[in-house]
Amino acid sequence: MSQDIRITPSILNADFSNLAAEISKIAEVSDFIHLDIMDNIFVPNFTFDFDAASSIIASSPIPIDSHLMVAEVDQIAIQYAEAGSASVTFHVEAAKDIRGTARGIRAAGARASIALKPGTNIKDYADYLDGVDMVLIMTVEPGFGGQSFIEAMLEKISITRKLIGDRPIWLQVDGGISLETIERAAQAGADTFVAGSAVFKSDDPAEMVTLLRNKARGE
16 A cells, blocks of 8 residues: 555535635645536536636645546646646546547646546556546546445455556545545555545544545554
């Protein structure tokens, strides 16, 4: 298990009316802010349009990991990289040109990541790994925060870790990550963790980030 653990709190469960204050609570202890972008087409929910997201990206005191749950993602993904995202994640199910989109994201100065829904087989996308910096395994169906971790995804995480091998590709999980699930996900091979409800619904979000990191390390 990798000891290089990254915690990326999702602001999906934060107070949207006071995001700056919410982000400031966890800025010093988090590696990235996970910015969920939903268009009410690819998933049945809507969060931020590009202008609102660009403002969050520009004002955040720590790097933004933009997770695009949107249709017609190929061009949009590159725009999010150009807007200053440190990392841009797009779904393979929505992309028409996975390699080209990943190249465009990297050319704009961001890390490129592919995301897979729970029902999507990672083995079908193994040939794309050389062109990305991170793989996101969704451990819930994308679209809503606060869902329960799908235990069957542990095997998929393990398979993905084996496919990655010794390449410097991060393996992220998103959905139902909590003190109860993060250690199992880490043992399966994940090293980068999205936590929303667990962080922003806790009494002390910063302390929760630290607790999650320690738990993922097996401490």
